Amino acid sequence: MWSFYFNELMRSLPFFLKGLWMTVAVAGLSLIFGTIIGFFGGIMRAGRNKPARIIVGAWVDLIRGTPFLVQIFIIFFILPGIGIELEAFPAAVVALTNLTASFICEIVASGILAVPKGQREAATASGLSYYEQLRFIVLPQAMRSILPPLVGQYVLLVKDSSIVSAIGVVDITRVGWLTVQRIPEGLMVFGLVGLLYFAVCYPLINLSGYLERRMTVVSTKL
Amino acid sequence: MFETFNFRIILEYMPLYGQCFLATLWLSGLSLFGAIVVGIISCAMRLSHSRILRSIAGVYIESIRSTPLLAQLYFLYFGLPTIGIMLPEWVTGVIALILNSGAYYAEIIRAGIQAIHFGQIEAGIASGLSYFQRMRYIILPQALGNTIRPMLGQAIILVKDSSLLSLISIMELTRAGQLLTSERFMPTEGFLTTAAFYLIIYYMLKAFSGWAEKRLIFQEEH
Numbered sequence: 001m002w003s004f005y006f007n008e009l010m011r012s013l014p015f016f017l018k019g020l021w022m023t024v025a026v027a028g029l030s031l032i033f034g035t036i037i038g039f040f041g042g043i044m045r046a047g048r049n050k051p052a053r054i055i056v057g058a059w060v061d062l063i064r065g066t067p068f069l070v071q072i073f074i075i076f077f078i079l080p081g082i083g084i085e086l087e088a089f090p091a092a093v094v095a096l097t098n099l100t101a102s103f104i105c106e107i108v109a110s111g112i113l114a115v116p117k118g119q120r121e122a123a124t125a126s127g128l129s130y131y132e133q134l135r136f137i138v139l140p141q142a143m144r145s146i147l148p149p150l151v152g153q154y155v156l157l158v159k160d161s162s163i164v165s166a167i168g169v170v171d172i173t174r175v176g177w178l179t180v181q182r183i184p185e186g187l188m189v190f191g192l193v194g195l196l197y198f199a200v201c202y203p204l205i206n207l208s209g210y211l212e213r214r215m216t217v218v219s220t221k222l
Numbered sequence: 223m224f225e226t227f228n229f230r231i232i233l234e235y236m237p238l239y240g241q242c243f244l245a246t247l248w249l250s251g252l253s254l255f256g257a258i259v260v261g262i263i264s265c266a267m268r269l270s271h272s273r274i275l276r277s278i279a280g281v282y283i284e285s286i287r288s289t290p291l292l293a294q295l296y297f298l299y300f301g302l303p304t305i306g307i308m309l310p311e312w313v314t315g316v317i318a319l320i321l322n323s324g325a326y327y328a329e330i331i332r333a334g335i336q337a338i339h340f341g342q343i344e345a346g347i348a349s350g351l352s353y354f355q356r357m358r359y360i361i362l363p364q365a366l367g368n369t370i371r372p373m374l375g376q377a378i379i380l381v382k383d384s385s386l387l388s389l390i391s392i393m394e395l396t397r398a399g400q401l402l403t404s405e406r407f408m409p410t411e412g413f414l415t416t417a418a419f420y421l422i423i424y425y426m427l428k429a430f431s432g433w434a435e436k437r438l439i440f441q442e443e444h
Contacts, residue, residue, distance in 0.1 A: 021397025065424030067385035077409035162290035195290040201288035
C-alpha cells in the first residue's frame with residue numbers, strides 16, 4: 001500500500017512544483033515591495049519628523065501584535081466592505097508585503113540608529129545636507145547591521161507565505177492539503193512539502209549566518 | 223464599513239470571545255512551558271561533547287527552522303493517525319507549537335550562553351568552582367540577562383502562532399472570528415475583535431519585556 005501511495009505521490013510531483021512556483025512568486029513579489037516600503041518606513045522611523053515616527057511606530061506595533069492569519073482574513077474579508085475587492089493572489093501579496101515591510105522597517109531603523117552619532121555630526125560639519133548624509137554616510141554604514149537580519153527576515157517571509165493557503169492560494173502547503181485528501185499518507189505528503197520549503201529556506205538561513213559572521217569580523221577590525 | 227459596525231453582535235458573542243481568549247492563553251502558556259523545556263534540553267544536547275547528541279539536536283533545530291509551522295502542524299495532524307497515533311486536535315496542536323518554538327528557544331539559549339566571555343568561565347575554574355557551580359552562579363544568571371528579551375519576543379511569536387491552530391478546528395481567538403464570519407457573515411466585527419484581543423496580549427508582554435529588561439540588564443552591568 002505504501003509503495004502504491006508513493007508512486008501516486010511521485011505522479012503528482014508536477015502539481016507540487018506548481019505549488020512551489022506559487023510560493024516563490026508570492027514570496028518574491030512581497031520581498032521586493034516589502035523591502036522598498038520597509039526601507040522608506042525605517043528611514044522615517046529613525047528620522048526627524050516626530051508625527052511620522054509615531055505613525056510608523058503605531059503601524060509596526062499593530063502588525064507585530066496580531067497574527068498574520070488574522071491580518072490576511074482582515075484583508076481578504078473586510079477590505080471588500082470598503083470597496084477594495086481583491087482576488088486571493090493579490091490579497092496574499094498585499095498582506096505579506098505589509099507584514100514584511102513592518103519588520104524590515106524596524107530592522108532598518110535600528111540599523112540607522114546604531115551608526116555612531118559622531119559620523120552624523122562630522123557630516124553636518126562638512127556641510128552635507130540631511131539626504132546627502134543618509135545616502136553617503138549613514139546608510140552605507142548601517143547596511144552592515146541591516147543585512148544579516150534582513151536575509152533572516154526573507155526566510156520568515158517564505159515560511160509565513162504558507163499561511164496564505166488559508167484563503168485558497170494554491171501554494172506548496174495548499175497543494176499538500178489537497179493531496180492528502182486523495183493520498184491519505186500525511187507523513188509522506190507533508191514530508192515532501194517540508195522538503196520543498198527546506199530547499200528554499202536552508203540556503204537563505206546559511207546566507208544569513210554567513211553575512212552575520214562576515215559583517216561582525218569586519219566591524220571588529222575597525 | 224464603520225457606519226454599520228455592529229457592537230451588539232460583539233456583545234452577544236462576548237462569552238464566546240472570553241472563552242476563546244482563555245483558550246488561547248492556556249494553549250500558548252502550556253506550549254511556552256513545554257517549548258522552554260524542549261529548548262533547554264536540545265540546547266544542552268547541541269553543546270554536549272557527544273557527537274551523536276549534537277547531530278540529533280542539529281537536525282531537529284535546522285529542520286524546524288527551515289520549514290513553516292503550518293506545514294509542521296499538518297504533518298502531525300494528517301501524519302500521526304496514519305501510524306496509528308490518535309490524539310485530540312488540541313494535543314496535536316500543542317505538540318506542534320512546542321516542537322516549533324522549542325527549536326527557536328534552543329537557539330536563543332545557545333546564543334545567550336555563548337555570548338558569555340570565556341574569561342568568566344576560566345575565572346570560575348581558577349576559583350575552584352565545579353561545573354554545576356559555574357553553571358549555577360556564573361553562566362546561567364548572565365545568560366538569563368542576555369536572553370530575557372529574545373525569550374519574550376519568541377513568547378509573543380508563540381501566542382500569534384497559536385492562531386494557526388484554528389485551521390485544525392481548535393476553538394481559540396481566531397476561530398471565534400471565523401465563527402462570526404460563517405454564522406452571521408460579519409467578518410469585520412469578528413476579525414477586528416479577534417485582533418483587539420491579540421493586541422491586549424501583545425502590549426502586556428511588550429510592557430513586561432521592557433520592565434524585565436530594565437531590571438535584568440542592570441544586574442548584568444556589574
